Amino acid sequence: MYDFNYQRPSSVADAVKALKGSDEAKLVAGGMTLIPTLKQRLAKPSALVDLGALKDLVGIKVSGGTVTIGAMTTHFAVSTSADVKKAIPALSHLASHIGDPAVRNRGTIGGSISNNDPAADYPSALVALGATVQTNERQIAADDFFKGLFETALEDGELITGITFPKADKAGYMKFPNPASRYAMVGVFVAKTKAGARVAVTGAGPSVFHQKDMEAALGKSWAADAVANIKQKADGLNSDIHASSEYRAHLVTVMAKRAVAAAG
Numbered sequence: 001m002y003d004f005n006y007q008r009p010s011s012v013a014d015a016v017k018a019l020k021g022s023d024e025a026k027l028v029a030g031g032m033t034l035i036p037t038l039k040q041r042l043a044k045p046s047a048l049v050d051l052g053a054l055k056d057l058v059g060i061k062v063s064g065g066t067v068t069i070g071a072m073t074t075h076f077a078v079s080t081s082a083d084v085k086k087a088i089p090a091l092s093h094l095a096s097h098i099g100d101p102a103v104r105n106r107g108t109i110g111g112s113i114s115n116n117d118p119a120a121d122y123p124s125a126l127v128a129l130g131a132t133v134q135t136n137e138r139q140i141a142a143d144d145f146f147k148g149l150f151e152t153a154l155e156d157g158e159l160i161t162g163i164t165f166p167k168a169d170k171a172g173y174m175k176f177p178n179p180a181s182r183y184a185m186v187g188v189f190v191a192k193t194k195a196g197a198r199v200a201v202t203g204a205g206p207s208v209f210h211q212k213d214m215e216a217a218l219g220k221s222w223a224a225d226a227v228a229n230i231k232q233k234a235d236g237l238n239s240d241i242h243a244s245s246e247y248r249a250h251l252v253t254v255m256a257k258r259a260v261a262a263a264g
């Protein structure tokens with residue numbers, strides 16, 4: 001039996017009130033992760049706070065050098081946005097390769113990064129581009145947001161409202177997808193930014209991480225060949241029925257090379 005109080009607030013303030021009003025309350029966005037978790041009885045919230053009526057959290061704004069995406073914007077909307085395609089084509093490419101059409105039409109960027117699945121695609125884009133996460137309370141730099149396996153800097157009662165991405169001079173994303181789910185076995189996002197070259201790896205470890213040797217090499221020479229001989233250590237990487245840590249380590253170099261080539 002499911003036994004929870006369902007609420008569908010119409011403002012961020014009411015959503016936060018509902019979230020704080022119950023000990024075990026959970027926000028639900030696209031439900032692509034949360035609903036299966038409930039079905040498997042792995043979560044038993046006392047209240048479900050549905051963000052579906054918060055239209056202020058849906059949409060994409062390009063302003064000067066940044067792209068801001070509302071937390072409730074679906075992967076489909078990001079992948080098909082002409083503004084995103086023009087400003088940061090690698091982000092549109094990333095969104096277009098998430099899961100399947102059902103997942104892309106329901107799943108949201110806010111839900112994805114809150115969940116921080118180790119194999120999710122978006123965390124690599126946030127870290128490589130140096131994005132900022134906006135919540136109802138504060139702004140959090142991407143480097144401080146992703147804390148570990150399914151763990152973020154979000155506090156109890158905190159809700160993501162949007163993410164701001166600075167445009168990059170060049171950016172590219174390539175992943176080796178799990179053939180069943182399309183989650184990243186390994187995904188590498190590379191960006192040439194005002195702060196230098198940034199390389200963020202997802203899928204390989206417990207959480208997204210910078211590949212610093214590749215960042216240094218690309219800082220000197222922005223070319224696929226610059227990363228071709230840089231080996232990722234397998235220590236600490238994920239190893240499961242899909243791929244060993246050694247295989248994932250190998251894929252980091254291959255995906256990085258392809259991502260730089262795609263970035264141009």
Ligand SMILES: Cc1cc2nc3c(=O)[nH]c(=O)nc-3n(C[C@H](O)[C@H](O)[C@H](O)COP(=O)(O)OP(=O)(O)OC[C@H]3O[C@@H](n4cnc5c(N)ncnc54)[C@H](O)[C@@H]3O)c2cc1C
Pocket residue numbers: 026027028029030031032033034035051071072075097098099100103106107108109110111112114115119120121122154158159160161181182183184
């Ligand atoms: C079959 C399948 C394949 C998939 N393939 C991929 C893939 O290839 N790549 C990939 O990256 N992802 C993949 N996903 C994940 C998917 O893209 C969704 O992004 C993800 O499930 C979470 O988004 P959601 O909007 O559905 O969040 P929900 O499931 O509704 O919520 C997830 C978590 O985030 C919290 N939350 C939601 N919104 C907010 C908010 N605004 N503020 C704070 N907390 C919030 C919820 O409380 C919950 O804990 C896949 C999922 C499925 C089911």
